Every structure is written in structure tokens, then in C-alpha cells.
Amino acid sequence: MSAHTPDIKLLFEPRTIAVIGASHDPNKIGYKIVQNIVSNGYGGRVFPVNPKGGEIVGLRAYASVRDIPDEIDVALIVVPAKAVFQTVQECAAHGVKFVPIISSGFSEVGNLEEERKIVAYARAHGMRVLGPNIFGLYSVTPSLNASFGPREIPKGNVAIVTQSGALGVAMIGKAAAEKMGLSAIISVGNKADIDEADLLEYLVPHAETRVILMYIEGVKNGERLVTSLKRASKQKPIIVIKAGRSRRGAIAAASHTGSLAGATEVFDAIMKQCGVLRAESIREAFHWCKFLATSVLPRGAETVIITNGGGVGVLATDACETYSVELYDDLQVLEKIFSPVTPEFGSTKNPIDLTGQATAADYDQALAAAQRSDAIHAVIALYCETALFDIASFEPMIERNFRAFQAQGKPVVFSALGGEKVERLTETLRHRGVPIFADVTEAVSCLGALYEHHRYVTQPEEPVESFELDTSALEKILEAARRERRGFLLAHEAQQLLRIARIPVPRSAIARTLEEAVRYAEEIGYPVVLKVVSRDILHKSDVGGVALDLDNAHEVADAYGAILHNCRTYKPGAVIDGIEVSRQVPPGTQIIIGARRDPSFGPIVMVGLGGIYVEVMKDVSFRALPIGRQDALNMLKELKSYPLLLGVRGEERRDVDAVIEVLLRVGALLLASEGISDIEINPLIVYEHGRGGIAVDARVLLAEGGYL
């Protein structure tokens, strides 16, 4: 960022605001925005700009931004696309800090060039661009509704960042209907300049914002987003709805193309790594937002289900597994807590089943018992409509208990299933902020989101180790390839790269003569492998350029001759740099480790078990770089084939630490030079615990050759 870059806070809390393209026609967007700003009680100064001058919503309209007798922090631009660039120039001349461009007609319809030109100009003149193609923004602190969405926006603690304008406007309405107050809503549109990471800089420290919801279709500058999300999720729950997950959805969202396991898998893995909560639908996202904006954080994981119906208790138990909510299971303690309040045929096992015989008083007492016990950290309270239960007393009883749980620092969710009376009181309670749902699964899903956030927040921060790499040696290797206009490294160069990162590779040397080959083989120790080194021969095995299992000098000599003969027969003009002699490594478990620059997320690593497991079973895991040792272990644990590393059928445990070490070092290599776009070790052969692993083959692509 240049020194001129304005503080993002001014976008949310401007002292002055101009609306360029303000209209006299109440049906126009350019009128509606001014009207929304004025009627929402924004405290700063507002300057409509319209060439005709006059008055708009009671404010004097200026013919041009140049005529405004004040500094402008934010200038909303509502003029037609082709007039935007000139307007931006005028704004720059006037010292405007932020230009949210409402107008559409840019990259979303293929007009990428104009968009780039505008942003480049703005940035060069110390301005930031929001949009284009947006509905504006709302910000609670200055009570600013600079949007053409609904006039009334309920104030509250949820901030929304949306890539879709139409959806954003509809979400404002939905939030009002659901009594979910907003602290901000910002439309980012084409994200030509300002993106989610910029906005988080304001929203994360923003006191009124307790939860941040993002609707994302595509990610730009993912590396920065990852860094930003990782930090943000430690402070506040970040909920993401990702659209364009399916193949067709991605086409509909005009997103980038997929990679090895499809971009969705990478997105999901990285969001999880960042502590982001991924909602499956708008409904789920809204439920989570409302709950997380109000609930206390738990002190521990022990959750208890209290129910007056066995069936819903079982459904809630299933949902706890789905949403990773841990159920307390010290049966003795549970019996002690709940047996005084549980009827004869009930159960004090978790779920605590008070049975259909339970009265409102029984239910109340069971909740009180859960409040008192230090062993219980969260409660899922379920109610099925019965004849015995006095529904009239239900509403105040639930609200009272909700407040009591909150005061105790214990999260609680409620579910009530029944007829119209139950529906009505549920709605009343919900509008008073009580987290109560008709469906048990939805109730448990909210608690699950809270626990996922809680686990991320409480998980110890892992140091990222630094590995000392000889970067000048590294760059020298890359430079050599670049000089030859190669987009990839030759096998022995790739091996040198791995050696720089101290990743074990088989002992090897390149022989230029038969004598050298035999000498190297003797030094390295039998058995050895011979392999031709030539940029002109890609599929070395297929043309007879490789010889395995060579046990003595005689066999080496024969193989040397045969390889040269085969290669010259295959391609008479091929440049042969030599014959690589390397130690033949004993068999072991094959692992694939990769690191690359993902077009949306930047540097990522992946790991999977060799061959079939990755290619056919798609059993891989991903993380954004950098990662720590625990991250690396978790990547392995996520693999379905992980038990193979622990040893199955009486086999010994493999050297998991060695795999982790290589994963970390491959990541460090990629980060050490912008010149590398892609590293793939396939296979890394791993042996029994303590015996390490060896990278037998590696493929390295260069950034220029790889992507450009």
C-alpha cells in the first residue's frame, strides 16, 4: 500500500459524503441513496452532485464535485459506466478518500480494462475504490445508510459483507423481518480494489460488530484474505456462505477453473484452517449470526440434552455428532444432578429424558439443576408439546432460564415442536432474543457453530518454524532454468532444490562417462539406478532411459551403454547431459506431497498417500501456507488412508514425523522463492517409525513457465 492510502475507518465513518449522480427523480437510485442517507440520521455533511444543481431531499446540489466547499471522505458514484473514469479523476483532484462505485457495466460484463484503468488511477492518487457494481454500504456507528436498499435497517451486532448486490438488499429486508440487527452491510461487487480483507481491518476491532457474515462467490487475493481471516476468527466469529461450489454453480458465478481436487475442496480446507464457519444456506447463516451475536462462550465442551420427548432427544443426539457437539457422559454425575428431577420412567443418561409425564415445573427444575452444576458447560433443551405441560407458563419460564444460563456463562439452545400455540410463543421468544427453534437439528447446528468457533479461539497459537535455506543457491538453480527458457527443473536440479531444503533424496551423481558411472556406483553403494538426464527426453522409462536393480559394476556398465543406445535411437538429436547414478531406495509406503500457488489462495500445500489414493480415491488434504507442525499432523489425520501410516495388519507404524518434516520443508521452499510455482514430490517413500523417508522423484515448475 502506498503512503497515501487512507484509513479504512473513513469509509465506514466518513465526516463528509458526496453522492455524484444524485437525482431529482425519486424513482432513481441517485435520489434513493441521498434520501436513505438523510432519513437515517447521518451526522456528517452530505453533498449531492448533479449538473443541474437545485435541491435534492432538501440539500443543495452541486454541479460538480469540484464545487463542493469541503473535503470529501467518501464520494458515491452513481453516474453511467462511461462517465465514471472522468468522475474519478475529478474526485482525485478534489482529494476524495473513497469512491464507492454503484454503477455497473464493468468487469461483470467483460469490461475489465476500464475497471483496471479506474482503479489504477484512483490508487495512484491515494484513493480507494469500493465496487464497482454495488448497492452501497450501511454503517451503524455514524448511522450511515449510503445504499439504495431498504430505508430502515435494524441496528445491531452483525456485519455483512456481500459480493452479490441483489442478495445483499434482500438480506437487509430478511434481517429486519428476523429482528437481526446489523452493525454494517457492505456490498463489494466486483472487488476491483477493496476486498474482504480490507473491510475486516475495520470490522474486527469495531466494538458494535460481534459477528461477521460474508457472502462470497469468488476469491481474489486469497493469500491476504487467509492471513486476515486467520486473525479475525480469533477475535469474532466469521461466517461464510460460499456460492459457486458446484461445477455449474462455478460457471454461473463465472469463477476460475478447478484444480487437482476441485477448488471447492481447497476452499473448504482453507476456510476450516482459518477458523471460518461455513454455512450451507442463508437460513443457516442467519441462525448462526443471531445466536453467535448474543450467546456467551462456553467454559468447556460438556453438553447436556434435556428433553420431555425421547424421539427428539435421539434426533438431537444424532445432530450433536453431525455438528461436533460433545455430550457429557459421566453417568454417575448425571444421575446425581438429575435424578431428583427425573420421573420414574425417565432417564438421567444424556439425553436427560423427563418423559411426556413432565410438567412445566419438572422441566424448570431440570434446567435449574443444569445451571447449578459446574460439570455442565452447555445445554440443549428440547420440548415436545404434550397435554400435561402448561403452555402458558412455558414462555416466561424459558426466557427466565435463558437469562439465567447466560448469566452463568453457559450457552443454551431451545427447541419446541408443536401446534400453533407453540409456534406463536416460539416466535415471541425468538424476537426477544431467545435462541429457540421448531427443529432440533437447527438448534444443535447453532451450538455446533459456537463450539467450532470456541475450539478455534482456544486452540493454542502454533509457531511457524523457519527453515534456513540457502536462497542464493536456490535462485541460482532457478536462474539456470530460466536462462534456458525452461518452465521446469530437470530431475537433478529438482533434487538439488530438495537438498537445499534438507529433504532427504537418494544419493546420486551425474556421470558423463562410463568410468564415472561405475565409480559413482561404487561410492554410492549397490543396488543403483541409472537414468538419462536430458531436457529433450520427457518419458524416460518409455524409451529405455532408465535401468533399475543394478547390483555390480558389470551391470552398471551394460546399462550405461544400453541407455545411451536407446536414447540416441529414440531421438538422434537429443542433448544428453549425462546419466544419473543414484541409490535404489528400498520399498516403503508412498506419499505424495505438493505445494503450489493456487490462483485464488496463493501458496498452498497438499498431501496424500501415493498413486491410487490420490488419483482414484481423491484422498488428499490441503492447507494454506505457512503451516505449523500440528497443522501438518492434522492434514495427515484428515486422510481416510491415515491408518495406513499408523500401521495396519500388524505392520509397523510409519515415520509420520518424517512426513511432517518434509511437508513443512516443501512449504518453506515454495515460500522461499516467488520463482517457484509448483513442487510435487511423488513419491516420498516412508519407512518404519524412526527410519525416515526419501523423496525419490520431484517435479518443480517455475512461476513464469508454470502460469504465464
Place this chain on the structure above:
Amino acid sequence: MSAHTPDIKLLFEPRTIAVIGASHDPNKIGYKIVQNIVSNGYGGRVFPVNPKGGEIVGLRAYASVRDIPDEIDVALIVVPAKAVFQTVQECAAHGVKFVPIISSGFSEVGNLEEERKIVAYARAHGMRVLGPNIFGLYSVTPSLNASFGPREIPKGNVAIVTQSGALGVAMIGKAAAEKMGLSAIISVGNKADIDEADLLEYLVPHAETRVILMYIEGVKNGERLVTSLKRASKQKPIIVIKAGRSRRGAIAAASHTGSLAGATEVFDAIMKQCGVLRAESIREAFHWCKFLATSVLPRGAETVIITNGGGVGVLATDACETYSVELYDDLQVLEKIFSPVTPEFGSTKNPIDLTGQATAADYDQALAAAQRSDAIHAVIALYCETALFDIASFEPMIERNFRAFQAQGKPVVFSALGGEKVERLTETLRHRGVPIFADVTEAVSCLGALYEHHRYVTQPEEPVESFELDTSALEKILEAARRERRGFLLAHEAQQLLRIARIPVPRSAIARTLEEAVRYAEEIGYPVVLKVVSRDILHKSDVGGVALDLDNAHEVADAYGAILHNCRTYKPGAVIDGIEVSRQVPPGTQIIIGARRDPSFGPIVMVGLGGIYVEVMKDVSFRALPIGRQDALNMLKELKSYPLLLGVRGEERRDVDAVIEVLLRVGALLLASEGISDIEINPLIVYEHGRGGIAVDARVLLAEGGYL
């Protein structure tokens, strides 16, 4: 079933009904049931039974069922558990046909014996038992509400069968609140006698029932349920909520223990095979019920999304993939249909994006265009609240279009996201039967359920082939094992069993002398394998009881001696039946095929790729028997490792037909004799296409030894 078994229709449409345990106390269940029956306008005769006599809800109460001067079709029993058996005896004496036992205190609290005694007595006397531990039943045809649930039950076309009483009562209330009419609701409780399969006999042909919803915790007599569901799903959508899916949920539901891949996987696979729609929550199930009870069936799979907001269009596209809804993609046809009604910046690709600029009239025209086109079979219509859209005209326009789509035989779902006005009109429309949702995902999920049902209904019925098996030879093998009180077959017996089913096994013979061993080896052809045959030695390889790769008579002779020596050293008293000499089969792809009697579903088959794929990756698929050839192929296609059979990395395709053949024949074997509980072929070695496969090893357990 005995000849005396009454027609299940009488349970739903009794001419006369008795309530034994009817109470004078309006707070008692025994009063409430009589009251519900009377107030719902049941047309038949009602007889309260109470030892004190008198009048209950204006009806004469009889001291005993014996005193009732009429035949009784249904006698509800509401007396304490310990008095139930005597009451059942009295009912039998009076010729009662059905006894729904409301009372609890039976197998659900461990009192299985009393429950069994009651059912045995009832069945022996031509009576059927519903329950015990139920809330009763409701049946629309005679307007019978024989339950202690809510008095008012909305009439309609959804039948509910529930294993949980409390949940059932609450669902009645919820159905009323959601304006979802019911044609029947039956509480099956402990399912001591009558189960889902019995009830389907009435509900499937029942004209008023269009959709059947079942809440299931555990399955009894699954084999019959499978047969029944397969047939029922061809007639009407069957929606199932399965509780107790998680490990803890299963404990909470006191369900049976898991097997190889966990009972949930088996349940899911079999429900899918039966065409059943599995709902994840009560909310989802209710949405599906309402939609499927009213929607027309589609004529084809081509679905179009029409939206005025890009974001919701993308979310709906993603949901279509999740719920297997196919999107029409002939871009030329789409352009022809929709370009006249799509604004300049909109899209006629699917989703059809009318953009936020669309007016109500544009939207209406786009829907009309979709109605007219024969190329379009179903529509997902999405609306985001915008400033431009005249919300007042929305409600009648949507309802009119819904009726028009229905008249055209085209399913349609709507979604509308926005503020309170949108919420209110959505609710109004929903109560008028229009399938409209705030959340796009929920809308698409309904259409997905309809299509899943549609695919099952239209999928051609597959003939189940019969395999001629020499059952007397088969029984002889089993008999031999039983005589020796063995629960399993010896290896060569298992091989004989496979031969009976014409499943290829390696050529082999059992040698009792060294000379025989050598002779057999010469006949079979080298290389051969020698293996000890002894019921006393289980892990043959571990004790040196197996020798591989024997290439000539000399090696056979050496191995023969060594095996005998090893076995006698290991267990001096072991009975050795001989040494099996068999052809050593060449290596190929390993497959595991199993067939067993599942404790809940009866005979099932499973298949997976050998070793690691099944054991570590849990990559298996299941079906209930019998299956057809297409089923068997689908089982293979469901495997993640299926590409390995098709050939990866330049390998040839494996003999898939041979795998299917063995799958079918293993199934046929299990069905051929009740004496077999478990067959597992591990491995079946499969070769290139056309070269078949060989079952190298098989394990067979007998029914008595296996489970009893």
C-alpha cells in the same frame, strides 16, 4: 400369517371401537381418547369400558368388554401394564380384531417377556396388537381420532407412522400449524406385532393418502419391510426420518449394535434401494411431505432456474447439484425462449437472470414463457426483494403461475427473500398450498425429493434371475458341519459350496498321503499351494500350515513334510484331515464379496475392493437381497475405487461382468439356505476383461453357529 388374521383395513376403518380403561376423569388419557373419538365425528359405534360403569362423554360405559352387545373391531387398551394380559384375553374371548395397547411398561423398560406373551396370545386367537407404548391412531376415512393427542387434526393427504409417541403428538400440532393435512397418523411404539410393513398394506392403496412419512428408530423384520417399501415407493413417495444414526444416538435409541461398516451405512443403502426419500430433519421431512402431496410429477428432467438476483441463482445452482436436480442446458433453445423477456444485462443461460431491473410484469412473462415451452419440465423461480418490483402484485401473480404450472403438468418451487412484506405474503401463499420458501436451498431440496421419487418410479423393474443350485448337495455340506457342532465350514467345504453356485474356485484336491499330494499337483498343474485341512488349526499361515509357489514334485514333497511337522509341533493332538493341494492363481485385482443375514434387514450383500479399500477406506456398498444385474453394477459404481476396475494408468479394464456374476451367485447361495448366516469371499481375484475371476478364499458361517 394365520388364516384368522384380520384385514388391516379394519384397524383404520373399524365399524365399532371399544376403549378399555376409559376414565371418568377428564385429566386422564382414558377420558381424552373417548372425547377425541366422539368430538371428531367418528361414524361407527363407540363403547367405553370402565368397571364402575356410568357414562363417559355421554356414552354408556360397560363394566367389561364381555358386556358389550356388539362385535368389536378395535379395542384400545389403556389399563396399567400388569392388567393388559388379562384384558387381551377378554378381548380375544369377545372376538376383537385389533388391540392397540396405549399402556407402557413393556419391552421399552425391559419387560420383554410380558410383551411377547401378550402378542403370542393375541396372534393365536386371531387378533393383532398395535404397540404397546403408543398414543393411538388417527384415520381420516372414518374420521377417527383414537388418540390422546390434539383434538383437532387437519384433514389432508399425508399419512404419518411414528415410532415415538411424544414426537407423534407434537407432529400433529406442527402439521396443524403448517396447514399440512393428515390422512392418518399411527403410533407403532414397541412394534411388538404390527409394524410399518403391515400399515403400508392399508396406506399404499388408500386413496386419501398421497405421501407417507415414517419416523423410525429401529427396524424389526427388515426383510419384510424392504419388500414392502420397494413396492410402496413405486406407488407413493415414502419419506423416512431415521433417528439413532450416530453411535450415541443409537445407544440413546437402544438400537442394535453396528456391523462392518456401521448399521447406518446399511440402512442408507437399503433405503435408497427401496426408493425411500431420507429426510435429514423434521423440518425437511415436513417440507417434502407438503410439496409431494400436492405437486404434479414431472414429464422429464429438464429444470430451469428463473431469478431476479444473480446470487440466489448461484446458490440454487449449487443446491441443484446437492439434490440431484438436472439443469437444462441447451443454450440456443434457452435463448429463444427467454431472450424476449430478459433485459439487456440479464442472462438467458440457466439460471435465467432477469436482474434486479426486472419488474413484476417481466417476471410474470418469464414464467409464462417457461410454461409454454415443451423443452422445460420443471421450474425453480427465485425472487429477491428489490425496489422496482411491485410487491402488491406479487402474491396473486405467483399463485396464478403456480396453478398454471400445475395445470401444465410441470412441478414448480418458489423462493422469495426479503423483508416483512415478503415474509407475510410468502406465508399467505404457503397456506394456500403454494410451495414457496424464504431459503433457496429448501426450495430446491423439495424439487430434489420429487425427482428422486420420479426416478425410482420410472426406473424399469429389473428381473431377478434365478440360479439353479443343487440344494440337496448344499444342505449335505451344512449338515456335515452341524453334525460336528461347527458354526463354520472348513475351507474345502466352503469351496464346495461355491462350486455348487458355479463360482470359479482354484482347482484343488485334498491329499491324505504324500503320494496323493504329488499326484494331485501334477494333475492340477504347477505352481501349486499346499494348505493343511484341520478344524483345530485356525491361523494356518501363522503356524507354517501353508506353502506357496511350489513348482515341482520335489518342492511339493518337501512342503508336505514340513506342513505336517509344523502342525504337529504346534498342536500335537490336532486332527488333520489332510493337505489341500490347489492351483496357485496368478495375481490380479482383489475384491471382497460378502452376503449375510443382517439382524435388522435380513439377507444383504456387500462388495468392495480387497484389503485396504474395505478395511481402511471403508469403501463398500450394500444392497438388500435379492438384487438384479443392474443393482449389482450400481453397487460397483458406488465404490470410490470403481475406477480401479475400469483400469487406471494404462491398465486394462477388469472383468466387471465376472464380479457381478459372483455377487449375484453369492446372494443366491445365501437365499438358497436358511442354514447359512454369512459368506465372505476374500479375495476374489479378478483379471482383465473377458478373463473372469477366481474366489481364492471363502469363509462361511452357519446360522446356528453364527448368531445363536
